[in-house]
Amino acid sequence: MDKYQKIPDVVIKRLPIYLRYLDQLSAMDVETVSSQQMGDDLNLNPAQIRKDLSIFGDFGVKGMGYRVSDLSEKLRSILGLDKEIPIILVGVGNLGAALCQYNRYQSPSTRIVSVFDGHPSKVGQTVGSMVVKPMEDMEDFVQQNKVKMGIITVPSQAAQKVADQMIESGITVILNFAPTLIHVPSNVKVQNSDVTTELQALSYYL
Numbered sequence: 643m644d645k646y647q648k649i650p651d652v653v654i655k656r657l658p659i660y661l662r663y664l665d666q667l668s669a670m671d672v673e674t675v676s677s678q679q680m681g682d683d684l685n686l687n688p689a690q691i692r693k694d695l696s697i698f699g700d701f702g703v704k705g706m707g708y709r710v711s712d713l714s715e716k717l718r719s720i721l722g723l724d725k726e727i728p729i730i731l732v733g734v735g736n737l738g739a740a741l742c743q744y745n746r747y748q749s750p751s752t753r754i755v756s757v758f759d760g761h762p763s764k765v766g767q768t769v770g771s772m773v774v775k776p777m778e779d780m781e782d783f784v785q786q787n788k789v790k791m792g793i794i795t796v797p798s799q800a801a802q803k804v805a806d807q808m809i810e811s812g813i814t815v816i817l818n819f820a821p822t823l824i825h826v827p828s829n830v831k832v833q834n835s836d837v838t839t840e841l842q843a844l845s846y847y848l
């Protein structure tokens with residue numbers, strides 16, 4: 643995986659989009675697809691798609707395009723989705739609970755396996771198929787289950803503390819839904835998901 647580590651984030655972010663599209667094609671029994679067709683359907687530049695995919699090897703067949711099954715298998719392997727990735731979530735409020743319930747329909751490779759909350763009234767409740775655990779149990783759970791990915795769905799003012807606790811436990815990749823910047827060491831990757839800033843950016847097009 644080392645050789646992929648210098649790939650720009652923007653390229654990495656497009657790979658799951660390609661993968662979801664290929665899964666849709668596969669469900670329709672489509673066997674091959676050209677970069678032109680991919681570009682039309684995904685509203686992306688075909689040359690950009692070819693360039694993105696060529697970073698990982700040459701899987702296009704001249705005059706035929708890409709084999710859907712080969713390309714999706716390759717993308718799954720590049721993204722590490724060919725194995726199960728256990729995820730923990732901290733903050734089982736409105737958003738946290740919704741994500742847990744949605745997660746049941748997600749691919750088995752990225753699955754929330756345990757949820758934690760700091761409020762006694764939440765501990766012991768069931769969300770999806772999981773029982774909410776107290777924060778004190780997080781570190782042992784993360785270490786015993788070799789969990790590396792965590793989701794933060796606590797209020798902004800608690801996000802940094804929760805991130806620190808996650809990192810201390812062994813988490814190295816964080817998806818942060820709290821609308822605040824969290825500071826992490828250089829070996830930890832954070833992705834922020836902020837609906838408000840997305841809406842603000844979209845308002846430009848009105």
Ligand SMILES: NC(=O)c1ccc[n+]([C@@H]2O[C@H](COP(=O)([O-])OP(=O)(O)OC[C@H]3O[C@@H](n4cnc5c(N)ncnc54)[C@H](O)[C@@H]3O)[C@@H](O)[C@H]2O)c1
Nearest residue numbers: 733734735736737738759760761795796797798800819820
């Ligand atoms: N609700 C939304 O639609 C939405 C959308 C986008 C982003 N967000 C953001 O997601 C976060 C959660 O939103 P929400 O509406 O679910 O909030 P919420 O108040 O319903 O839930 C927050 C949960 O975090 C827990 N918590 C608080 N401090 C904690 C700590 N130190 N350790 C562990 N658990 C702690 C609380 O007990 C609670 O269960 C917020 O930062 C919010 O801004 C929410």
